[in-house]
Amino acid sequence: MSGSSLTRCLRLVAAVAVVTAAAALLTGCEIAKPELPTFNTQLAVPLGDERLDIADIIGDEEYLVALQDGQLGFRVIGEPDTVALDFDLAADVEAQTLRSELVTFELEPAAPPAMAFTLGEIYPAANPLHGQDTPVPPFTFDLDGDPEDLADVTSATVAGGSIIVTVDNGLPVPVSSAVPGPQQLQIALVDPADGSTVVLLPVTREIPPLSQARLTADLSGITLPGQLAVQLNGGSPGSGGTPVTVDAQAELGVAVTFDALLVDSAVAVIGAQQVHTNCDIDLPADYGVLQAVFADGSFIVDSVNELAIPCRAELVWPHVFTAAGDTLRVAVDLAANSSGQALVDFTGCTVQAPTSTPLSTLRADVRVTSPGSGGQSVAVVSGQGVSCNVAASRLVFDRVTGTFPRFDFDLDPVDEIIDLPDELEGLTLQRATLTLSVSNTSGAVGWADLILTGTSAAGAVATLDVQHALAANTVTRIVLDETNSGIVDFLNNLPTRITLTGQVQAGGDGTIGTVGPGDRVAIDWEIISPVEVVIEGSQLYGDPESPDLDDDTRDLILNHALGARVQLQILNHLPVAIRTRLLFSTDTLTIKTEPVLSIGPVNVASGNIDPDNGQVVTGRNSTPTIALDHDEILVLATPNLYALLEVILPTTDGEVVRVMTSDYVTVGGLIRLDVEVSDEDD
Incomplete structure (x- = not known):
């Protein structure tokens, strides 16, 4: 019973008593014979109704709620936790030098003009015999050709290639011999500047009349001068005694x-050149x-043309x-022996792998081209080239799709601080559901390894571990209940603080996903437990209320009350038996434990329960009717008195009961006071 109902009852008692006393003094004929100085009477004071609704308890308690089916429930909504997925999306580009060199390069000098020597120059004795048929005896010769320019070449050191000399014998007699000796033809290409032999080619066979010989020599390691002269040294076996027609103008040609x-290296006219190389820029490690x-x-490329x-x-x-x-x-255009600079800006650019195989580096093709020297002779040496110096820099990605290493985020x-409802004391919960909603904004699958730690008011600790895979770009709902977890034992520890800790993992194992800055995982959690409980002994209380009796009312109770009985009307709509008491005290802090007056207890059986649900x-x-003795009556006249309704829920001996928000207890009835009235009272 609440204090407000008790106040109404006591005030009504006082009012009725005062009215009755006044009537007795003024019109005693209605109560007793006028000649009597005192008389007794009985007052029936209605108590009104005090109702203790489970629904009202919900309104006063943050963690008690009405579930969808109307059942009473215990709910805790945890403070959301968010962890930023700070993926390392940057690549550090180290300073490096990319170099394209001319190791060897092609040179295409024009061939010197073909040279020819007449029979008359080779064998002067043929001149007077011109046109005659006569035997030609053996002879030797030593001839020097005129110097001829190698077009577009001043000098060149040859790394590879060959020289081809073609001897065209237009004479009527053979030249050279297969046998070394004075008649074996030696062809020397000499540097006219100093007379040194550049190439010497022996003709190791006889060249018949009107026939050719083709000679080849490797020029590797030879330095070609800008001019070459041909020297011929050798002879002819003659016609062997056979008459031949002597043609003094017949020629021995050399090409x-x-x-x-x-x-x-070369000092020459250089033609178009092209050199190719490549370099790699590492992407973020293990991506x-x-x-x-x-x-x-971005980074700067400084280029130098040597x-x-x-x-x-x-x-x-x-x-x-x-x-x-x-x-x-x-691209950087570089003049001869010069330098230049270019900015490479990657901002806003996209990397796209050409196949389904992810890239670990970015390859750059370096192409150096030149139109050549433009017809001018220039000095070029192998090892010279173009250097591209890349400055150190940092490339940052916005979003990356691919594989990436495992990251662990703590x-x-x-903490969620819980002011547990007093009504949960003595209750053992039977069912509960923990729902975690894990929102993963990244495009990478992950794993949640979470720990809920519950600490009771007495310091007892219970933990609940949660491991679950996280899908990409979605909210993963993790539901634990009494069938797949220890959530019930966790709650029956009656935690007053629940702490969420743990770790979120993402990446690794070669899985493909998409990540970027701002990705995060947000965790919301909620615990709901329907109050299907085993009661081990619990109490429900109303609020302390003052009867607020005036002095006249208290005087009437103190000086005229002879006895009192409380006749109660109790309706128990709870699934358990109850005991009720009315507690009185002047101290609201100790009224539950040290009341100065306790009316009851009164036992009431449980409501009628449907066995199916x-x-x-x-x-x-x-x-019930409860008699009050004289001392108990006097307590009601105590100044500053407070009253409190107590409903005691005894143990259910292990039996589970189901509490609905529609359940309630009502207490009403009458207080019957025996009052002595005297005509001497004012």
Whole structure:
């Protein structure tokens, strides 16, 4: 019973008593014979109704709720926890030098003009015999050709290639011999500047009349001068005694050509050149990129041309595309023996792997091209080239799709402080559900390893471990109940603080996903337990209320009350038996434990319960009468008195009961006071 109902009752008692006393004094004929100085009377004071609703308890308690089916429930909604998935999406580009060199390069000098020597020059005795048929005796010769320019060459050191000399014998007699000796033809190519022999080619067979011989020599390691002269030294066996027609103008021709000349160095007219190399830029460590967008990053390329010919250095990233969809490339035009600079900006560009195999590096093709020397002789040496110096920088990705290493992210502990309802004391919960909603905003699958730690008011600790896979770009709902977890034991520890800790993992194992800055995992959790309980002894209380009796009322009780009986009307619509008491005290802090007056207890059986669903169908009525002695009556006149209704729930001996929000207890009735009235009272 609440204090407000008790107040109404006592005030009504006081009012009725005062009215009755006044009537007795003024019109005593209605109560007793006028001649008597005193008389007794009985007052019946209605108590009104005090109702203790489970639904009202919910309104006063943060953690008690009405479930969808109307059942009483215990609910805790945890403080959300969020962990930022700070993936390392940056690649540090180390300073490096990309170099394209001319190791050897092609040289295509024009062949010197063919040279020819007449029979009359070779064998002067043939001149007077011109046109005659006569035997020609053996003879020897030693001839020097005129110096001839090697077009576009001043000098060249040959790394590879050959010289081809063709001897065309138009004479009427053979030349050279297979046998070494004075008649074996030796062809020498000499440097006219100093007379040194550049190439010596022996003709090791006889060349018949009107026939050719083709001689080849390797020029590797030979330095070609800008001019060459041909020297012929050898002879002819003659006609062997056979008459031949002597033609003093018949010629012995010599032609020189070059084949596939590669030179280490040259002072010459240089033709078009092209050199190719490549370099790699590491992507973020252990990442395999199928597609990625750069958020920021650039670097400077300083290029140096060591060659005496103009060059163009072009860097091409075949797997990086600009916002317009073009392949990322940057070019630097370099004059001969000069330097230049270019900025490579990756911001906004996209990396796209050409196949389903992720990229671990970004390859850059370095192409150095030159139009040549433009007809001018220049000095070029192998080992010279173009250097591209890449400055150290940092490339940052916005989003990356591919494989990436495993990252572990620790949750900051979050505490949920719980002011447990007093009504849970003495109850043992039977069912409960923990629902965790884990929102993963990244495009990577992950794993949650969470720990809920519950600490009771007495310091007892219970833990609940939760492990579950996390899908990408979605909310994963994890539901634990009494069938698959220890949630019930966790709650029956009656935690006053629940702490969420743990770790979220993402990446690893070669799985493909998409990650970026701002990705996070947010964890919300909720515990709901229907109050299907085993009661081990519990109490429910109303609120302390003051009867607020005035002085006249208290005087009437103190001086005129002879006796009192409380006739109660109790309706129990709870699924358990109850005991009720009315407690009185001047101290609201100790009224539950040290009341100055206790009316009761009164036992009332449980309501009538449907065996199929455990719900109360109809309430149980009880109409007990409780007598108050003189001392108990006097307590009611105590100044500053408070009253409190107590409903005691005894143990159910292990039996589970189901409490609904529609359950309640009502207490009403009468207080019957025996009052002595005297005509001497004012």
